[in-house]
Amino acid sequence: MPGKILIVDDDIDTLRLVGMMLESEGFNIIAAKDGQRGIALARSETPDLIILDIMMPELDGYAVTRQLRQEKSTRGIPILIFTAKTGQDDKMLGLELGADVYLTKPISTRELLTQVNKVLSPIEEEEAKSPGKTNAKGAIAVMAAKGGMGASTAAINLGIALLRQTRLPVIVSDFRPGQGSLALDLGYDQSSSFNRLLEITPKEISPQLIEDTLVDHNSGVRLLLSSPNLRDAKYNSKIANFEIIAQRLPQLADYTIIDLGPGLTDLNLRVLPYCSQVVVIVEPAPQSVSQSRELISELSILGIESDQIKLVVFNRIHSALQLSFGEVEELLNLKIASAFSPNREMANEASIHHIPLMILRPEGLTARQINQLASHFIDQDE
Ligand SMILES: Nc1ncnc2c1ncn2[C@@H]1O[C@H](COP(=O)(O)OP(=O)(O)O)[C@@H](O)[C@H]1O
Ligand SMILES: [Mg+2]
Numbered sequence: 001m002p003g004k005i006l007i008v009d010d011d012i013d014t015l016r017l018v019g020m021m022l023e024s025e026g027f028n029i030i031a032a033k034d035g036q037r038g039i040a041l042a043r044s045e046t047p048d049l050i051i052l053d054i055m056m057p058e059l060d061g062y063a064v065t066r067q068l069r070q071e072k073s074t075r076g077i078p079i080l081i082f083t084a085k086t087g088q089d090d091k092m093l094g095l096e097l098g099a100d101v102y103l104t105k106p107i108s109t110r111e112l113l114t115q116v117n118k119v120l121s122p123i124e125e126e127e128a129k130s131p132g133k134t135n136a137k138g139a140i141a142v143m144a145a146k147g148g149m150g151a152s153t154a155a156i157n158l159g160i161a162l163l164r165q166t167r168l169p170v171i172v173s174d175f176r177p178g179q180g181s182l183a184l185d186l187g188y189d190q191s192s193s194f195n196r197l198l199e200i201t202p203k204e205i206s207p208q209l210i211e212d213t214l215v216d217h218n219s220g221v222r223l224l225l226s227s228p229n230l231r232d233a234k235y236n237s238k239i240a241n242f243e244i245i246a247q248r249l250p251q252l253a254d255y256t257i258i259d260l261g262p263g264l265t266d267l268n269l270r271v272l273p274y275c276s277q278v279v280v281i282v283e284p285a286p287q288s289v290s291q292s293r294e295l296i297s298e299l300s301i302l303g304i305e306s307d308q309i310k311l312v313v314f315n316r317i318h319s320a321l322q323l324s325f326g327e328v329e330e331l332l333n334l335k336i337a338s339a340f341s342p343n344r345e346m347a348n349e350a351s352i353h354h355i356p357l358m359i360l361r362p363e364g365l366t367a368r369q370i371n372q373l374a375s376h377f378i379d380q381d382e
Helices: 011-023 034-046 063-069 088-097 109-120 122-129 151-165 181-186 208-215 230-237 238-252 267-272 286-303 325-332 344-353 365-382
Strands: 004-008 028-032 051-053 081-083 102-106 141-143 168-175 222-224 253-263 275-282 308-316 336-340
Touching: 004 011, 004 034, 011 028, 011 109, 034 051, 034 063, 051 063, 051 109, 051 181, 051 253, 063 081, 063 088, 063 336, 081 088, 081 109, 088 102, 102 109, 141 151, 141 238, 141 267, 151 168, 151 181, 151 253, 151 275, 151 308, 151 365, 168 181, 168 238, 181 253, 208 238, 238 253, 238 267, 253 267, 275 286, 286 325, 308 325, 308 365, 325 336, 336 365
Parallel strands: 004 028, 004 051, 051 081, 081 102, 141 253, 141 275, 168 222, 168 253, 275 308, 308 336
Antiparallel strands: none
C-alpha cells in the first residue's frame, strides 16, 4: 500500500536517513528543508502523509500544521510530527492544531515505520484486527423495522442521557442525507455541512475534518447532522464515505450514536458492521414485532449477536392490538432493555419547540425510561 510521503525537516541528516529508510520500503519520497517549501509541496503534490519537524527557522512545524489544516486542498492529509521537542505541552499543541501523530526523536526506524503504516492505513488495520466482527468500541446504532417508530427521538435523547450520566463527550448523528430529521427536530433546518464529507473521496475524510463538521447543541452533545434538503438524497450512494465516518466518529467521543432509521438499506447494511451496539425500536403490536424479528435475524447474519442488541419498546399510541412485554420478549427471544410510554402532548411540545424530551421534562417518566436505556451502555463499560 506504499504511497507518497513528504518529509519536512531543516536537518539534512534526518531528511536523508528517514527518506532512505522509507524509500527502501517502497514509498515515494519528496522532501522540503523548510516550512514554506513544505506547504508549497503539500499543495502541489498532495502527498498521502507528511512527516513534519517542529523546530525550523522562519515557519515552524506548528505554523505549518495550522496552515495545512486551514486550506481545503491540504486539510485531509495526515500529519505525523517527528520532533526533538519532548514536552507534554508541545505534544498537546501539535495534536490540537490537527496533527494525527506526535513522535519524538530519537526513535527506532522500525517504530517510525510502524507509525507511518498505521497512519496510512487506519481502516485496513481495524479490519485486520477483527475481520467480519463488529467493532468493540464502535458506535451505537439506533434503528427500527420501519419509519415513524421513534428511532430519532430515541437517538438524540439517549445521547443527552449518556452525557448527563457520565459527563463524557457524546456525538449524535443521523445517516440520512436528504431526510435529516435530526436537523429538523432540533431546529437546524438549513444544515447541510455534512454534505462536504460526502462530496470528497473517502480517503480525504480525516478525523479533523469530521470534527470541523460537528455542531454544538446546547445540551452539550455534538451533532453531525444530515441535510434535510430533499435533493441531497443523492448522497445516499456515498456508502464508502459513510463507512469511514462510522468508523472514525467513535474516535472523537466516548459515545457515538447513529440514527440509522428504518430498514436494511444498502447504507445500513454496510455501516452496521462498524457499530458495536444496536438499539432496536419495536412497537408492541403483532405486525411490528414480526418485522422486528426479521430485522434482528438479519442483524445476526451481519455478525451482530443478541447481547449487542438493546430492545426498546416504544409505545406511542395505546391500542387494543397491544402485546404484553412478556409476549414481545418471547417472540423476539430478547429481553427488553427499556420501554418508552406514550405521551403525545409532551412529544408535540418537544417537536414544536425543537427541544428534546430529556431537556423539556428531565424529571418526567419518559426521561427516566431513557435514562434506564442509557444505563445499559454505562454498566457495560465498567
Ligand atoms: N413518547 C411519545 N409519545 C407519543 N409520540 C411520540 C413520543 N415520542 C415521540 N413521539 C412522536 O412519534 C413520531 C415519530 O418519532 P421519530 O422519532 O421521528 O420516529 P422515527 O425516527 O422512527 O421515524 C414523532 O412525531 C414524535 O413526535
Ligand atoms: Mg427518524
